[in-house]
Amino acid sequence: MTPVIEFAGVSKWYGPVLGLRDVSLRLAPGITGLLGPNGAGKSTLLKCMTGEVRPSRGEVRLFGRVVPYDDVFRRVGYAPEIETFFEELTAREFVTHLAVLAGYDGAEAARRAEAVLIRVGLAQALDRPLATYSKGMRQRTKLAQAMVHDPELILLDEPMTGLDPLARAQIVTLIQSLGAEGRTVLVSSHILDEVETMTREIVVLYQGQLLAQGNLHAIRDLIDRHPHHIVLTASDPRALGAALARLECVTAVRFDGADRLEVETRAPDACYAAIPRVATETGVKVRSLTSPDDNLSAVFRYLTTGARGAA
Amino acid sequence: MSAVLAVAKVSLLRAVRRPSTWWLSALAFVPALLGGWMGALGHGAMSVGAPLLIDVAAPLLAVPWVAGALGEVFERRVAVYWFTRPVPRWAPLLGEWLGATAALSLVLVLGGAMLAVADALTGSATIGSLFRLPAAMITEAAALAGLCIGVAALAPKHPVSVSIAVLAVTEAALPGLWAPMQSISLSRQVGTLAGVDPGASIGSLAGTAPSPSTLTAALVIALFCAVPMGLGARAVIDRDLG
Amino acid sequence: MSAMVPPPNDRSAAAPRGEVHSLSYSRYAGPRRPRSAVPWVVARYAWRVQLRQRGVKVLLLLGGGVLAISGAVLGFAWSVPGMTGGGEADPVRAAEAQAIASSLEAQFIPGFLLVLWCGAGAVAADLNAGAFQFHFARPVSAQGYLVGRVLSGAGLAFALSFATLAVLCAERLAFGSTPLRMALTFAVGAALVTARATLLGVVAAGLSSLTRRKGLAQAMFAAVVFASSFVTRIVAAASDKPWVRALGLSGCVDARAAQWHGTAGLHGALAAVPLLACIGWGVVGAALAWWRVSRAEVMRG
Incomplete structure (x- = not known):
């Protein structure tokens, strides 16, 4: 099956500045988070x-064809990171205009524009000039214009920048619904929490x-250079710590307060399997088991620290 | 073609809604007022007003109106919304040209018509001159729109100053240095179409070149429009936009 | 324990034994630039930025070309006896006047374009970028800022005209003018070149402060320069009133130059028109800029 997005050895220089270096990747349908610190090359x-x-x-290549070619934009929606529009227009006029450029006739474009603007939550401000829009409303307008022509691939560059928590939650729900409809959505961000709420598929x-690509857990499993931490309250x-310390998979045990201990391991799967057995054998009641490493922030920290160390 | 028309329509709409458009438009009527006044004093409305309209008012109206506005669209990257639609990259430029030409023509034709009427009321203008100047203003509007759009695409960070620099060179510096170079002056060619004495408009150190024919004038005006537009279109097709 | 003392400014001096230095905040007590240096600081920074721009380099190259051509053409004309000033009662004086007129006229387009590029959008760009708060959050007065902007806007245009004047005056010395007369010509020329550049810079700053859109400010400046010149020229020719030409932004300085040469044709009360026009343009430009900048919405101490 042809991948929706395919990069083959892509490098980009802006004069002496390197934007991308030999990036090769293939992305399939679903939501993918494009992660990296500022200046990592996400926008490029x-x-x-x-x-x-x-x-x-x-x-x-998009849909198997080398870009740029004009016709690909029938299948692609793009919300850039810029905050400006044709400020003299209203949101309805702006999105309708772009729908007309996508090939719809005036009436159909207007109908689609209205529907998509209502879907992103701008029903009350359809006919207000864009110059009067707040940052959150601008983000929604960008999403609306990216969705108005019903594209299969949606590219969102920092779509949550400047939004309040409530608006973020709404946009996350909207993006999740786009992914659930079977579209390919690539969302760039440097805020890991918001990406984590949308997807476990990431490109770093x-x-x-390209530092890493794939499922968050799979990437985590690949990072065997870094010890994994498990926090237990018991x-x-x-x-429990004394018993766990005798296991081959455990490299260190630390105690934190009266009821907490932190286990360090280089074989997380084996360790997770052993903990219930050891707890049963020692008769210790385990009240909670969490891993501070099993989130995107930790993976990202490991990856980028490793890259910096290698450099 | 529908994409070109859609961009033209939005270009007109944006121009109408910009407050600066309205007070810039007032510039087109100053020559008629001044011409009418001078005509009433017996100095000839057309000889004063037409060079002012063709040489000064029209370019100074077109540059901020067209180059300034489109330059902003490129510099702020708003053009990306056009260029990520399934239309060729030259289509939005053509649409902008069409919209700008229509808007500029409307204002300049009105200014020209007012001047022609002032000339008719205060002098001995023929019926033909009532139509000739407004018609010439349409060609100037098209040429200036082409120049400004081309410059905005080529130099999006400094569209106004580069447009004014180009006009200062083609309209004042080169024609003032050497008479044959007057043939590259847009205002001189438009003056020929309008039936205005070009000697009145160009303060030349090198004398005045013979008046070009209507055909030559039309050709030069067309090139004045087409060359920058072509270069601008090529720039947006070939160049990185981000 | 010994008293807390601030760290010594002179680090080369050995610290006395048994003293503890306070590492807390202590106000800088060293020398500071006087407030009168603010315009130079604003201007110097702007010049550094301008000289890195390709457009400015092109315009300076154009101005350099004009200088070279003017120098060559006039040098050739002056080297051939009777080629210039033939009809004048005093051909040497005519040639000296030509040196001044050339440095004003030949460099008008490059100078205008430099002011357009460097000065006509400067205050507008600051307004748009919110740069006022960076300037006025420091001990920078509105006057200091504006003088700096006028200097930076007109500085390069002035340099071009001044260089042309210097080259042409040096050439005149080689072609028979006496040092005393050339010194007078140079002084008058320098005053006129300064007046032209200052007027362009002040009007550019004034118009530039009326809007946040740099392009619009530049277009307004071009409109004022060309429309005033064009209208006054046409009206003067049509109505046979040569003093009207002296009302234009560029015409007023040209008329002052012609007055020095004695060819202005303005007599009696009309002789004051060029000077009054120069003052008028300067006052209007400065008043516009002052009115806008002094009302800038920034926190003032």
């Missing part, structure tokens, strides 16, 4: 897909290079 990666910038080397860029942490 998206711009390469929309033809805004041309790769200095390599090629980008760092200093223009009725007798010292007894």
